[in-house]
Amino acid sequence: MTIYSTPGSADRFPARAIVVGGGPVGCLAAAMLARHGFEVDVCERRPSFLQHGFGDEGRTINLSVSPRGMRALAKVGCRQDFADAAMPMDRRVVHTRDRQVLITRYEQPGWRNHSIARNELNLLLLRNAQRRPGVRVHFSTACASIDFDRREAVFATSAGEQVRPYHLLVAADGAHSQVRAAMLDSGLLTCQQTTLDARYRELTLRPAEPGRLSRSAIHVWPREGFFLCALPNVDGTFRATLVLPAEGQASFEEIRRTGLRNLVRRHFGDTVPDIDWHTAQSRDAPPARMEQILSSTLHYRNSVVLAGDAAHTMAPFLGQGINAGFEDLITLDNVLARAHPGGLGAALSEYSRERKAQGDAAAMLSMTNYRELTAQTGDGRPPAPVSGLPLPIVINFLGLSYQEVLRQHLTIDGLVPSSIATGS
Structure with missing residues (x-):
């Protein structure tokens, strides 16, 4: 010692x-x-x-x-x-379930x-x-x-x-x-x-079309009881966080049963072409807890x-x-x-x-x-x-x-x- x-x-x-x-x-x-x-x-x-x-x-x-x-x-x-x-990031972009894109620009230069x-x-x-x-x-x-x-x-x-x-x-x-x-x-x-029921996992988005996702914004896909959000990287990719309940419908339990791609297609369909499926974690990868x-x-x-x-x-x-x-x-x-x-x-x-x-x-x-x-x-x-x-x-x-x-x-x-x- x-x-x-x-x-x-x-x-x-x-x-x-x-x-x-x-x-x-x-x-x-x-x-x-x-x-x-x-x-x-x-x-x-x-x-x-x-x-x-x-x-x-x-x-x-x-x-x-x-x-x-x-x-x-x-x-x-x-x-x-x-x-x-x-x-x-000078704006917030919300992607609704019906594929509307709602942009909120921050008002002041600072x-x-x-x-x-x-x-x-x-x-x-x-x-x-x-x-x-x-x-x-x-x-x-x-x-x-x-x-x-x-x-x-x-x-x-x-x-x-x-x-x-x-x-x-x-x-x-x-x-x-x-x-x-x-x-x-x-x-x-x-x-x-307090241990929250929600869990999260990370995904990488590589926009299929240049400029399809603004690189000056935080992007949010809010849904009832869960959401996806993505922040830009300097290399043109986005780091996305998927937040879901542990169990029930639209949950990590569902991902274990039917796969990540199926859940994304059902609830975040506009992101399917953009997700880097080659680097996405397998459906068996445990999501991270939130406390x-x-x-x-x-x-x-x-x-x-x-x-x-x-x-x-x-x-x-x-x-x-x-x-x-x-x-x-x-x-x-x-x-x-x-x-x-x-x-x-x-x-x-x-x-x-x-x-x-x-x-x-x-x-x-x-x-x-x-x-x-x-x-x-x-x-x-x-x-x-x-x-x-x-x-x-x-x-x-x-x-x-x-x-x-x-x-x-x-x-x-x-x-x-x-x-x-x-x-x-």
């Missing part, structure tokens, strides 16, 4: 931070912490995807980064690199979302973090256990177990966070976990903080998971900038209060959009919030917090619990 020593203190904060998880949120967290003088070790359980690739192409998805997320990228100086690798493959974003942010002095990335390094009182984390590596002391531990290890699980086992937090996990707190004293999916795992029906995670880091950056030396505990407590409330609100908004998207008519015309604008526009472009959206636009007939609407 290797034991790593702790370096001396930085000017404002203790020197050593460990970020558990080398995904997009973890890499962005490392860059943010380096700005505040931390020496940062990023510990990622996967082998080096710089050398070996990701190996999970069947599960990788496209992310829609809104102006919320772009603000975080700007803070670490990689907004332009991101823009060069992403596809801007109203743009950007589509990017998760793996591409991960690489971009990893390279950005590695350029910073004091940031080290350790692959094939999985968190095995944590002693929260001694501030030591044990990691399993090919060379054996390593004990790494820390002053600050950032959990950015996703929906199945080992850090969150350890906190749960130690009684440091509680979790509210919602909300934690009672996002920090422990002055030494542990949760961010991204580790903090609030939400359904992907509004595309806010990555944006909420990036907003977590903006808040963490802000509270660290305001904190006085020795005030890390107060900073993390402020972060936790703010981001738990916002994460809970974002999770509820995501489920609200799912209900609207899969409404009875399936015609792509869900009811608009009080503002008169579709919920995705309100969320992404009006500069409102998730809680503000709930209060101002969706507090209808007691829909929003007072504890979330008021932030209590």
Whole structure:
């Protein structure tokens, strides 16, 4: 067992931070912490995807980064690199069951979302973090256990177990966070976990005719109880996500019985010529589950903080998971900038209060959009919030917090619990 020593203190904060998880949120967290003088070790359980690739192409998805997320990228100086690798989307295109095409263009010049493959974003942010002095990335390094009182984390590596002391531990290890699980086992937090009936799988669309699908749009095929959506890639393809119930009619159970092509033909017939059937997963490939996990707190004293999916795992029906995670880091950056030396505990407590409330609100908004998207008519015309604008526009472009959206636009007939609407 290797034991790593702790370096001396930085000017404002203790020197050593460990970020558990080398995904997009973890890499962005490392860059943010380096700005505040931390020496940062990023510990990622996967082998080096710089050398070996990701190996999970069947599960990788496209992310829609809104102006919320772009603000975080700007803070670490990689907004332009991101823009060069992403596809801007200035409209939403809805494909109805009767093959109407309904286009909603975003009204303002700055109203743009950007589509990017998760793996591409991960690489971009990893390279950005590695350029910073004091940031080290350790692959094939999985968190095995944590002693929260001694501030030591044990990691399993090919060379054996390593004990790494820390002053600050950032959990950015996703929906199945080992850090969150350890906190749960130690009684440091509680979790509210919901497994959704809906499942998803990924498909690739290669338009049969150039220009048939706008490359400047997110495309949605809403149906009663399920939907398909597709985001553009820079190579002209689209990454599509098929969301279906696990069982019943128009479900993954039906796909197992009769095949993917039959289901697509019956419910999304206009996409049949465009789907890359050669790379589509076989009908026996299990769909991915979707869970919602909300934690009672996002920090422990002055030494542990949760961010991204580790903090609030939400359904992907509004595309806010990555944006909420990036907003977590903006808040963490802000509270660290305001904190006085020795005030890390107060900073993390402020972060936790703010981001738990916002994460809970974002999770509820995501489920609200799912209900609207899969409404009875399936015609792509869900009811608009009080503002008169579709919920995705309100969320992404009006500069409102998730809680503000709930209060101002969706507090209808007691829909929003007072504890979330008021932030209590």
